[in-house]
Amino acid sequence: MEALQKSAREALENHKAKVIIGYSEGSGGRMRPIFVQSPAEAEKLTWNDRCTQNLAVYIAKPEVQKLGKPALVAPLPVLRAVLQLASENQIKEGDLLVLALSDGRVTELSQFSEMEEFVAKTPTHLASKDQEAIERLEKMTPQERWQYWQSELTRCFKCYACRAACPMCYCSRCTVECNQPQWIPVPAHPLGNWEWHLMRAMHLAGRCVSCGACGDACPLDIPIHLLTMKVEADIHREFGSQAGMKVQSEHALSSFKVQDKENFII
Amino acid sequence: MARIGVFVCHCGENIGATVDCARVAEACRKIPGVAHSVDYKYMCSDPGQTLIREAIAQNKLTGVVVAACSPRMHEPTFRRVCSESGLNPYLCEMANLREHCSWVHEKSDVTTDKAIDLVAMLVEKVKRNKPLHPIKVPVTKTALVLGGGISGIQAALDIANAGHKVILVERDPSIGGHMSQLSETFPTLDCSQCILTPRMVEVAQHPNITLYTYSELESLDGFIGNFKTRIRKKARSLDEKLCTGCGLCTTKCPNKKIPSEFNTGLGMRTAIYVPFPQAVPNKPVIDREHCTYYTKGRCRVCEKVCPTQAIRFDQEDQIVEHEVGAVVVATGFTVKETDFFPEYGYGKYKDVINGLQFERILSASGPTLGEVKRPSDGRVPETVVFIACAGSRDPAKGIEYCSKICCMYTAKHAMLYKHKVHHGQAYVFYMDIRAAGKMYDEFTRRAIEEDHVQYIRGRVSRIYERNGKLIVQGADTLLNAMPVEIEADLVVLATAGVANEGAEALAQKLHVSYDSHKFFVEAHPKLRPVETNTAGVFLAGACQSPKDIPESVGQASGTAAKVAALFSMDELTREPVVAVVNRTAPPLYSTCVGCFLCQSACPYQAIEREEIKNRNGQVVKTIAKVNPGLCQGCGTCVAFCRSKSIDLQGYTHEQVYAEVMELLS
Amino acid sequence: MTSFSNLYKPYLLRIERITEEAPGVRTFRLAFTDQQEKERFHFKAGQFGEYSVFGEGECTFCIASSPTRSDYIECTFRQMGRVTSALMNLEEGDTIGFRGPYGNVFPLEAWQGKSLLFIAGGIALPPMRCVIWNALDWRDRFKNITILYGARTVSDLVYKHELQEWQTRPDVNVVTTVDPGGETPDWKGKVGFVPTVLEKMAPSADNTIAIVCGPPVMIKFTFPVLTQLGFEPDKIYTTLENRMKCGVGKCGRCNVGKLYVCKDGPVFTYAQLKEMPAEY
């Protein structure tokens, strides 16, 4: 904790960053994102297992951008989100600093190559509760799984907290908000909910950094992160690529390669 | 205010016998927005077309649906009719009542109902069609030909003779390619160099051809008619303008023990060298890897002896840039080395050689001056075993395909050997003899029947050395797999023809596809054999798959015809069915967020970046932009765009959605 | 059990006539399909309605025709989004939905005896056309009537025929202008932005009401000019166009401060606007 506060303080004092986006103790045992702009405030920064928000989500926010160059307190998923955003041209090198957290140490990273190296040597497995939940779902029959998701997704009231909490959901106009035509129904009825969540899972396929922030954000505790995590794991297994590992990465599902079979094109 | 005209065609009995066309026309009349609906026996006939023309004028139609056959067949016909009647041709659509309905169903009411649905869907689509205009792209009438082998030479000459500029780029110091290495050519046994050299000279002297030898493609950008290319001219260490090609430097170079590439390692060359006497251009090049000056910092003999002071040790690679309208890829192939074959000694037996090496041994300009001498001791081999299909057609070796030329050149080799060593014995191990081609089968038969080459059907399992002889162990599968063992003096492997090293990297530079063997892939194996999937990039010769000389030349001329046809136009007209990135009012400007995943998904490199600037000239957003010259309208980007920011003109989200909703409601 | 009627159930109106005004801009003349509904229906200048294409949704426009002509209502719209695009595909004879009239009104009765200065830009003439015709139909109740109307280009001017008609009337002073570069060779009006032209016209503020409708940027530059010319803020009227859905002050969209534009507006004076948060 002291190491994190020290790094943050130094980053501000040395003008390496104008704002540190980090975690602090919030209300009712919850953690809260904070925006530290002066060295004195750095003591509010903290880090523990309850920090589930993915802070990379704030990089694109206009109000945050106005504060100047940010430094992100970055446990692995945040760092991966940064790299994935970079690979999708949403961040430029030098736009931000990362205070990477691992094993209680803080590493200051400014170059993408440094971040890539850091990520490469950090294990990326899912949290055991998520892994177990996915395995439980995999063991279900299709009918059971259908039932499960039916009951979970029917509860959704489409507050879009999942989307808001996801650093990869940065579109200025989400597909559900495209109304010419209105592909995805707006209302939160079962069909509209299914279409929304399946569409989101597809849109995150190959892009999800498996941070789980969407599921944690859901006020109704719907484990939607399992959908994107499962798709991500499948893509990792089938194509060998993992989101948020490299800036110049080949996006498994959106890369045309000349050696791809392409009989379908002509 | 849509005023759509529906024209239902009976196509004679084709549709009329199965679908109640009158009922279709009547039902369509009731669709909101349909101002006119008729049926007619042959809509594509003159009277049929006249019906459409008159209806457009009388009913002030804003869109036309012709319910007839496949749009593949008559869409151009009906679009032309609309165009002639003052209606934008892209406001005309066809509902395919023949292939999609009458041909695949029995006559019944539900078949007619389906026909009505098909038309109604198109009516909803046409209501949302927008006038489109063909895209015009200017054409730079210069062709880039990559590779100076026989294919490249032929293509370059044909294009140049058609009156267009050609830039010919060859990686080696001389053009000529593999053909220049060959002794005689099948099936006529005329001297390869004798027929090739005049072509080489013609290339060098052609006013329309700019030749870059010892050069490689650095990059290719742009699109059909409008490519920009950068070519790396590797440093020859020589001022080519001053050099007269006298050859003094090559004779005086003290470094004489460098295996000659031209002679497939069977002969030696100097560090400053001309690859072969007939080279074009006849100018030497310094091999910096072996030159004593470059490796040890002293010598400079060539510089001293050069009568024109043409040597330039400090010369650097040079990048030249050209704008070209088309690219012919004719980079050829290579053959497997003998070290690929563990069963034949991993290349360690000097007297196990490949076919190309045997060509050099047979060649009058070769290391033995045409006398058949084996590499190990220079003796004339008394028994020579030729092994066909060395590597080819062998999935275990990862080369499933037939290399196509080996049967013929093996017959030629055996025949030429017999012509030169009359008492010698030639054996050919083969699997099948593939001699389809004009005078080809006759040729192999001559080898067997007239020159008494002994053909054994079977594979050679092993070669090993025993008492100075190569023991070739195989089986004769025509004799019940009877083991065969031959004591040979020389073994010639007809090794598989494979893609060049670097073919993959080149394909990526050119944005063309390649197969699992790294051969470049044609756009269609039958109907577009010389085109690639990248418009404006064409293929010729063995870079596509192993080919013999007649086929390579034929394909090169075919390619040249394609290029000449392209260059016959000042502008290319393209279908406007291309993707477009949406634009919205500021401050959003576009719903595109610039993730550029479409860019990596596009098979045609058609997605570019566009910077949107505000009034003060500051970049406020970078979004995707589709280059209409490159876009083929495949729709991959449309499907991929998460924010639905890309639409395919003529098949917009709105149109497709309206069609689907019409069907569902 | 109390009897309620469905607030969101629209009237069905038939498109009687479609007029092409400018590129992407059309006017529909609409008539009630139900005679009883027609007779019950009354509105005043400045009010708006929710027009619907069933299956696409609803869209908000002012009623562009005058309440003095009660056989029909008219609306003019520009193709912008989903509903207006669907409206574009409709034909004469088609039915659309209409809810309204909603909102407050221009207090024409209170303006009696005064001069009226109408200032409009682009597609914002329609909400004002209602007031203009209302005033012209009551011509003797007002003193001078001046109309300043500008658009980006000549082709973007809407109600071209009516502009001509007003121009030929001796009792109306009409000034039309297009933005620099938007003029055609035979353009006889002025060239220049509306606030600039207004400044040069320098109409008298004496006993005059100014009614301003236009894009936000035009309004922003017009108010200071009017103030400079001596117009009091409570003598300057405009109409706001916040996003709306319900039209009856419930859905929350058009909320500006403690007001709902749909219920407490859309007509506001400059004096009122100054008191409101700038969320429009």
Add this chain to the structure above:
Amino acid sequence: MQKRSIRRAQINVLLEKLLSLHQVIYAPQKLGNQVDFAPLRDLQDLTLDHIQTVRSAKAALFPPVEELLRYQRAGVETELQDRDLTNLAEQVLFGTRPCDAAAIAPLSAVFTTDDQDAIFARRLERTTVISVSCERSDGDCFCTSVGVGPGDSRGSDLLLTRLQDDEYLAEILTAKGEALLQLAPELFGPEPAESKEAHLAKVQKRFDWEALHDKLAGAFDHPFWLRTALACLGCGACAYVCPVCSCFDIQDEGSQKKGRRLRSWDSCGLALFTLHASGHNPRSIQSQRWRQRMMHKFSYMPDQLQQLGCVGCGRCSRACPADMNLIEQVENFLFA
């Protein structure tokens, strides 16, 4: 108003009775790790051992998706089918907390002031509210700061307060409450001797809403909004769990030929809420939208409808993925 007593077991008997009369009972039930309001199918699922449900009971009066009408088109003619309100079920909100019951007043003020929203009004007419006073509270509760209390009877037809282990005080507050009593008078005992005050949760008053209201009036351009809204992600979680928030959207579903017009929940926190078709957005950044939420609840609604838009249930604080705690925000604002 009369006071009676009722035992825990008899409450269940009352609910059974209501179920047998085909009344829909919305009641708190355990769902995974949460307690949420949902239509009660089995009394086993009922729980009262919670501080607050995740969602409010708002959905029973103002469902997340509501059909407004159906349409069908043939040629140029359109036929509208009005929403049939005669078959709306009688329903009971059971186990609402006093804050939830207090939220009905501001909610109906929105829907019934000036133009009556028929669907809402009809639902409200057919709704009976049986609230249960709070015995416990947590740090997110602040009902007392906004004029509500843990034993407040406002909005309830019947208010239950637990006195002993299984004995409840039953306050019959309205005619609908009286009807409940009449439904099964044998279930109710005499008025208990004890008053409820000692059994209510102690919710500390954190701020003075009138002071807040007054300060907000001049605070539209206060730098506070920009600073404090940095963490706000712009989702609708706070609005969707709120018992008062009632912004909605109207959308058609189906084709142009046939379909229905639906009303669905919307939120002023979502970026596109106020976006004009022209691309202009009066509230283009999140801090403006956050300000709107605060202003609307504590300034605009009291001015417009004489109702505070907040009942202090604390759900928004619990649901917020960025921990934008409302009490803290208010306290910070009052000191800012």
